[in-house]
Amino acid sequence: MDFIPNILFAIALIIGGGYFAKNVKSLIRNIKLGRDQEIKDNKSERWKNTINIALGQSKMVKRPIAGFLHIVVYVGFIIINIEVLEIIIDGLFGTHRIGLSILPVSVYGFLIASFEILAVGVLVSVIAFWIRRNIIKLKRFLSAEMKGWPKSDGNIILYFEVVLMCLFLIMNATDSSFQALDSGNVISQFIAPLFSGLSEATLHVVERTAWWLHILGILVFLNYLYFSKHLHILLAFPNVYYGKLTPQGQFTNNEAVTKEVKLMMDPTADPFAAPAEADANAVPEKFGASDVQDLSWLNLLNAYTCTECGRCTSECPANQTGKKLSPRKIMMDTRDRLTEVGNNIDANKGTFVPDGKQLLNDYITKEELWACTSCNACVEACPVSIDPLNIIMEMRRYLVMEESAAPTELNYMMSNIENNGAPWPYNQQDRLNWAQEN
Amino acid sequence: MSEQLKVPTMAEFMAEGKQPEILFWVGSAGSYDDRAKKITKAFVKLLHEAKVDFAVLGTEESATGDIAKRVGNEFLFQMQAVMNIEILNGYGIKRIVTCDPHSFNCIKNEYPGLGGTYDVIHHTQYIKELFETGRLTLKEDKFKGKRITFHDPCYLGRANKEYDAPRDVLGKTSATLTEMKRHKSTALCCGAGGGQMFKEPEPGTMDINVLRTEDALKTNPDIIATGCPYCNTMMTDGVKYKEKEGSIVVKDVAEIIAEGL
Numbered sequence: 001m002d003f004i005p006n007i008l009f010a011i012a013l014i015i016g017g018g019y020f021a022k023n024v025k026s027l028i029r030n031i032k033l034g035r036d037q038e039i040k041d042n043k044s045e046r047w048k049n050t051i052n053i054a055l056g057q058s059k060m061v062k063r064p065i066a067g068f069l070h071i072v073v074y075v076g077f078i079i080i081n082i083e084v085l086e087i088i089i090d091g092l093f094g095t096h097r098i099g100l101s102i103l104p105v106s107v108y109g110f111l112i113a114s115f116e117i118l119a120v121g122v123l124v125s126v127i128a129f130w131i132r133r134n135i136i137k138l139k140r141f142l143s144a145e146m147k148g149w150p151k152s153d154g155n156i157i158l159y160f161e162v163v164l165m166c167l168f169l170i171m172n173a174t175d176s177s178f179q180a181l182d183s184g185n186v187i188s189q190f191i192a193p194l195f196s197g198l199s200e201a202t203l204h205v206v207e208r209t210a211w212w213l214h215i216l217g218i219l220v221f222l223n224y225l226y227f228s229k230h231l232h233i234l235l236a237f238p239n240v241y242y243g244k245l246t247p248q249g250q251f252t253n254n255e256a257v258t259k260e261v262k263l264m265m266d267p268t269a270d271p272f273a274a275p276a277e278a279d280a281n282a283v284p285e286k287f288g289a290s291d292v293q294d295l296s297w298l299n300l301l302n303a304y305t306c307t308e309c310g311r312c313t314s315e316c317p318a319n320q321t322g323k324k325l326s327p328r329k330i331m332m333d334t335r336d337r338l339t340e341v342g343n344n345i346d347a348n349k350g351t352f353v354p355d356g357k358q359l360l361n362d363y364i365t366k367e368e369l370w371a372c373t374s375c376n377a378c379v380e381a382c383p384v385s386i387d388p389l390n391i392i393m394e395m396r397r398y399l400v401m402e403e404s405a406a407p408t409e410l411n412y413m414m415s416n417i418e419n420n421g422a423p424w425p426y427n428q429q430d431r432l433n434w435a436q437e438n
Numbered sequence: 439m440s441e442q443l444k445v446p447t448m449a450e451f452m453a454e455g456k457q458p459e460i461l462f463w464v465g466s467a468g469s470y471d472d473r474a475k476k477i478t479k480a481f482v483k484l485l486h487e488a489k490v491d492f493a494v495l496g497t498e499e500s501a502t503g504d505i506a507k508r509v510g511n512e513f514l515f516q517m518q519a520v521m522n523i524e525i526l527n528g529y530g531i532k533r534i535v536t537c538d539p540h541s542f543n544c545i546k547n548e549y550p551g552l553g554g555t556y557d558v559i560h561h562t563q564y565i566k567e568l569f570e571t572g573r574l575t576l577k578e579d580k581f582k583g584k585r586i587t588f589h590d591p592c593y594l595g596r597a598n599k600e601y602d603a604p605r606d607v608l609g610k611t612s613a614t615l616t617e618m619k620r621h622k623s624t625a626l627c628c629g630a631g632g633g634q635m636f637k638e639p640e641p642g643t644m645d646i647n648v649l650r651t652e653d654a655l656k657t658n659p660d661i662i663a664t665g666c667p668y669c670n671t672m673m674t675d676g677v678k679y680k681e682k683e684g685s686i687v688v689k690d691v692a693e694i695i696a697e698g699l
Contacts, residue, residue: 246547247543247547247597247598247599248596248597248598249543249547249592249593249596249597249598250543250547250548250597251507251508251548253512253516253548253551253552254512254516257512257513257516258516258552260513261513261516261517261520262520264517265517265520265521287512288510288512315624317626317627317629317646317649317650318640318642318646320626320646320649321629321639321642321643321644321645321646321649322641322642322643322644323639323640323641323642324640324641325640367640367641370637370640371639371640371642372632373592373627373629373630373631373632373634373646374508374592374631374632374633375592375596375627375631375632376592376596376597377592377596377624377626377627379596380596380623380624393508393510395510396509396510397510397511397512398510399510400509400510400511401510401511401512401513406509406510406511407637407638409636409637409638410509410633410636410637412636413505413509413633413636413637414506414509414511414514417501417503417505417506417514417518418514421466421499421500421501421518422466422469422470422500422501423466423501423505423635423636424466424470424471426469426470428497428500429497430470431464431469431470431496431497431499432445432447432469432494432496432497433469434464434468434469434470434475434478434479435442435443435445435482436442437475438442
């Protein structure tokens with residue numbers, strides 16, 4: 001009956017991995033609900049960005065304290081996961097610390113020692129993060145959009161990490177054969193005395209429990225990602241890779257509009273010509289975005305990547321002066337609506353059944369959209385190349401071109417441009433008058 | 439400036455069968471706004487001083503469509519762009535300079551996709567070039583002992599990553615350049631962009647230009663330097679709101695240089 005734990009382990013792994021795979025599938029399906037946008041250019045620059053910004057965390061350290069703490073957790077997360085490989089092999093084959101039979105004791109000891117040191121680093125950083133969120137109450141974690149679930153979500157992730165790190169250290173501390181090696185137990189040797197009163201058998205039970213809870217905890221955490229803001233640990237990489245490379249000030253020219261404008265300006269075009277190959281069922285392309293399906297897949301990837309750090313919002317001039325606009329909320333709303341649309345599709349056997357809701361108004365209000373100065377501070381601030389401004393602009397395009405719902409003053413400004421080629425009501429023939437004025 | 443400025447148009451150049459070195463894109467603000475017109479004239483004075491063979495489109499120039507685009511009216515933007523491109527291409531324009539970072543960004547980045555590709559530069563970049571090629575030198579030192587702080591326009595700075603040209607140009611004066619706490623990539627917007635210049639702000643606790651003016655006041659400046667006609671208006675209003683117009687002036691980089699010629 002010795003193999004029962006191995007079977008249980010394999011089952012846990014299959015359930016955990018399988019459910020995660022299912023979630024990843026939904027995630028990709030949801031992202032693909034967005035409009036096509038071909039991004040195949042500048043591969044080398046894209047890889048360079050991925051290495052610098054995502055892997056190298058170059059934008060995280062613009063805020064040194066949070067940046068440093070984040071790097072500790074990030075490095076810890078990646079390096080300590082090497083240990084998970086050993087746990088999986090041990091779990092499946094009933095071995096114990098397989099690494100020891102492959103590597104020299106000194107190398108194995110060095111690895112575990114670095115894991116233990118990083119684990120303490122992660123613990124300290126995570127506690128600091130918790131204090132920043134709950135005790136110091138940094139302003140950017142207190143915005144309106146951070147009330148309720150987003151706040152709990154942030155804390156749950158921190159608790160997860162504390163528990164996982166503690167279990168890892170306890171697992172090492174109560175492993176008497178590992179402690180006897182006296183190699184790599186740089187931290188756990190100080191925890192071991194806490195358990196010195198226990199019998200060998202009890203110690204073994206504690207060690208096994210910590211071991212099992214550690215790996216089960218990792219599997220649960222892996223599956224928690226999809227339901228939380230924490231997907232950035234995976235999506236930051238593709239998100240940075242596909243991030244905008246053109247100057248921040250360059251907004252896309254809408255191709256559907258270009259077609260119409262070219263037709264209007266073409267002196268040879270026949271205004272009474274029947275539209276070519278008219279498809280009676282074709283839905284005319286919507287200008288701009290009123291719901292998530294009108295946004296590009298990159299906008300939607302952006303939304304899932306956002307981890308709600310709020311650097312964008314804290315740099316936003318509108319937000320700093322008390323307006324309702326918060327670039328972080330734009331991203332969270334887009335993600336929440338996308339999740340809702342995804343659930344709708346799941347519940348209706350693969351097709352979206354209109355639910356009388358949309359991203360515009362039900363999530364993001366006009367007041368927020370019109371408060372934007374298009375200054376790009378949010379885009380500049382994002383450590384993982386998210387572009388909230390692009391979503392704001394797509395939604396403004398919908399408001400103006402589909403609904404003619406711009407604020408009155410802007411309508412005056414636009415009709416001035418239409419009539420006399422300037423945003424003010426001055427005659428175009430007076431455009432050079434300044435040269436004659438003294 | 440009492441003497442009348444000589445401002446040649448492209449039509450005149452065309453009639454003489456000549457091409458100017460550079461086209462000066464005046465922009466709507468620079469053409470019609472009373473405060474911005476002073477910047478336009480200062481820049482023209484500077485162009486004359488450097489003996490630059492320049493032209494303007496004059497009455498053939500129309501709004502770039504930039505503001506229309508930022509507020510979501512892609513139709514109006516593209517209509518304006520296509521009309522302007524037709525004129526610019528018709529004259530065979532190669533190089534464009536403008537005092538407006540919004541026109542600069544729009545023509546430089548958004549016109550190429552619609553058939554208008556030019557070498558577009560901001561006037562601070564051009565003034566820097568004129569200094570470097572020795573065509574422009576400061577004769578008078580009017581800014582000795584003055585403190586100048588430069589406010590980065592979003593569409594020159596973050597949008598196009600040009601932070602140095604205006605600072606290099608201001609460095610030609612003997613003024614002391616001070617930096618606001620948030621500058622270059624973290625500079626706060628003046629509050630005019632994205633169409634805000636033309637509408638009332640949404641309800642909030644304060645106006646953006648006042649917040650940005652407070653940033654500037656902390657550097658204890660004599661002059662707040664700008665490189666954008668809209669920033670100039672916003673900062674001027676901010677200084678008035680703070681009742682500092684007696685001791686602090688808001689000037690464009692071109693005006694500061696023109697004063698020393």
